[in-house]
Amino acid sequence: MDRARDLGCALDAARAACGAVAAVGSPADFGADGVLEKGAAGPLTLADLASQVAAIASLRAAFGPSARFVAEESADEVAAHGGEPLLVRVAEILRASGMAIDAAGVRDALSSGGHEGGSDRFWAIDPLDGTKGYLRGGQFAIAIALVEAGRPVVGVLGLPRLAGSGCDAGSGVLASAVSGSGAHQRSFAGGDAVPIRAREWSSGHPVRLAGSVEKAHSASDALETLVSALGTVDPVRVDSQAKYALVARGDADAYVRRSPSAGYREWIWDHAAGALVATESGCVVTDTLGTPLDFAQGRRLERSTGIVCAPQRLHGALVDTLARGG
Ligand code: AMP
Ligand code: MG
Numbered sequence: 001m002d003r004a005r006d007l008g009c010a011l012d013a014a015r016a017a018c019g020a021v022a023a024v025g026s027p028a029d030f031g032a033d034g035v036l037e038k039g040a041a042g043p044l045t046l047a048d049l050a051s052q053v054a055a056i057a058s059l060r061a062a063f064g065p066s067a068r069f070v071a072e073e074s075a076d077e078v079a080a081h082g083g084e085p086l087l088v089r090v091a092e093i094l095r096a097s098g099m100a101i102d103a104a105g106v107r108d109a110l111s112s113g114g115h116e117g118g119s120d121r122f123w124a125i126d127p128l129d130g131t132k133g134y135l136r137g138g139q140f141a142i143a144i145a146l147v148e149a150g151r152p153v154v155g156v157l158g159l160p161r162l163a164g165s166g167c168d169a170g171s172g173v174l175a176s177a178v179s180g181s182g183a184h185q186r187s188f189a190g191g192d193a194v195p196i197r198a199r200e201w202s203s204g205h206p207v208r209l210a211g212s213v214e215k216a217h218s219a220s221d222a223l224e225t226l227v228s229a230l231g232t233v234d235p236v237r238v239d240s241q242a243k244y245a246l247v248a249r250g251d252a253d254a255y256v257r258r259s260p261s262a263g264y265r266e267w268i269w270d271h272a273a274g275a276l277v278a279t280e281s282g283c284v285v286t287d288t289l290g291t292p293l294d295f296a297q298g299r300r301l302e303r304s305t306g307i308v309c310a311p312q313r314l315h316g317a318l319v320d321t322l323a324r325g326g
Pocket of ligand 1: 042129130212213214216218241261264270
């Protein structure tokens with residue numbers, strides 16, 4: 001077990017993925033041809049694909065062909081929605097940015113993300129969490145976590161549009177955590193990693209409550225009404241796992257997610273990296289019933305409903321409030 005190496009490789013993979021997203025260019029430039037609608041699963045862009053290929057190639061180069069990946073995008077799903085031409089474009093973009101890869105290599109890297117998860121060691125990857133935010137000019141995250149025995153042990157969030165706070169100014173932050181070793185952030189520009197800590201909310205202050213921008217993803221309005229039992233709610237509506245990073249560095253008090261549909265189970269790649277960053281910054285992260293998250297249940301958090309992430313005292317108050325609110 002070499003956690004320093006695991007973290008270093010996860011950071012390299014996140015940097016490679018962020019570089020691939022940058023190489024794709026801005027959504028305004030690549031236009032509608034670069035976006036595929038996956039139905040209920042939402043939009044998929046050239047950037048999602050390039051990012052996943054870059055992250056997996058980087059981790060494979062470090063850990064060899066036995067590395068396992070539970071990643072969001074799959075070549076079959078892209079093909080099923082008529083997206084084959086996107087794979088060719090992704091290969092061209094990555095080649096132009098210096099990576100030796102062709103369309104078959106792109107297909108292969110995407111296909112290798114189909115591991116079913118479970119209790120062995122694997123990497124959970126959301127190559128572009130918050131795609132709707134990415135397209136809208138909002139936040140998005142490249143999320144990479146190493147999961148062992150159902151627990152994230154290393155987590156990295158690449159946040160290209162998040163401004164630094166407590167580290168070098170400028171846009172672009174990498175937030176990271178290793179189980180038992182705390183959480184840190186560093187700027188994209190380089191420089192040292194700076195420790196980050198969540199701040200416990202005190203009664204009488206507004207509750208800065210992080211939640212989804214997208215109404216279809218989380219019942220944010222109803223949630224904010226419920227939480228107003230604790231105090232004035234100051235909504236922090238942000239796309240992607242950037243919400244975990246904001247709580248982890250004290251820029252929000254809590255992140256709560258209640259799915260608008262009772263049967264919805266969260267994907268593990270939407271939470272593995274962010275939950276570890278928040279936990280290591282001093283938060284408790286559970287589902288809305290207060291049950292710890294179990295990442296060994298496959299590609300989804302099958303035993304969890306929603307998310308509550310906050311330092312211990314506020315976490316307890318939120319779980320109680322949600323239980324009373326039904
Ligand atoms: P956010 O940016 O917090 O709104 O979260 C983005 C994530 O929401 C995406 O990565 C999706 O996996 C997830 N998502 C998509 N549809 C739903 C839904 N109906 N309920 C909850 N989450 C969803
Ligand atoms: Mg996601």
